[in-house]
Amino acid sequence: MAKTKHPIPPHLRSVTPNLTIKNAKEAMDFYVKAFGAEIVMSMSGPDGKLMHGEVKIGDSVIFIHDECEQMDALGPSSRGGATGGLIIYSEDADAMFDRAVKAGCSVKMPVAEQFWGDRYGCVADPYGHVWSVATHVEDLTPAEIESRRAVAMKEMAAAK
Numbered sequence: 658m659a660k661t662k663h664p665i666p667p668h669l670r671s672v673t674p675n676l677t678i679k680n681a682k683e684a685m686d687f688y689v690k691a692f693g694a695e696i697v698m699s700m701s702g703p704d705g706k707l708m709h710g711e712v713k714i715g716d717s718v719i720f721i722h723d724e725c726e727q728m729d730a731l732g733p734s735s736r737g738g739a740t741g742g743l744i745i746y747s748e749d750a751d752a753m754f755d756r757a758v759k760a761g762c763s764v765k766m767p768v769a770e771q772f773w774g775d776r777y778g779c780v781a782d783p784y785g786h787v788w789s790v791a792t793h794v795e796d797l798t799p800a801e802i803e804s805r806r807a808v809a810m811k812e813m814a815a816a817k
Contacts, residue, residue: 675720691760720815733785742787750792772805
């Protein structure tokens with residue numbers, strides 16, 4: 658077997674998300690529709706379930722596989738809620754958000770300008786994973802972010 662010159666495969670980053678999903682093949686097709694993902698690979702196990710899949714969104718790859726109860730690998734729908742989330746930075750957060758909602762994602766937080774300099778919103782996919790979409794619109798210093806955070810927290814507390 659030939660040795661590699663790349664300890665990290667060239668199409669991946671140092672950290673690659675790995676989603677466990679009930680009905681993973683269906684979810685991959687959904688991510689194509691909702692987020693413009695490209696299916697990179699799909700490998701089924703002997704039982705027909707997705708053993709390993711990869712989708713690419715922008716310049717990032719996400720691994721996907723079906724649940725495997727024997728290994729306690731369960732997705733959000735089986736665990737009762739999301740255990741993490743993903744953020745997609747794009748040129749147009751509003752368009753990405755609208756596309757995801759039209760595809761079947763539910764709105765968790767509408768897209769809006771945020772105190773840290775992003776236009777940002779959140780959706781939940783039908784499989785229980787939470788996706789945030791963002792466009793960075795303003796470069797801020799840590800002091801500016803902190804000042805805006807303090808104001809935003811006061812406004813949130815007053816709204817309760």
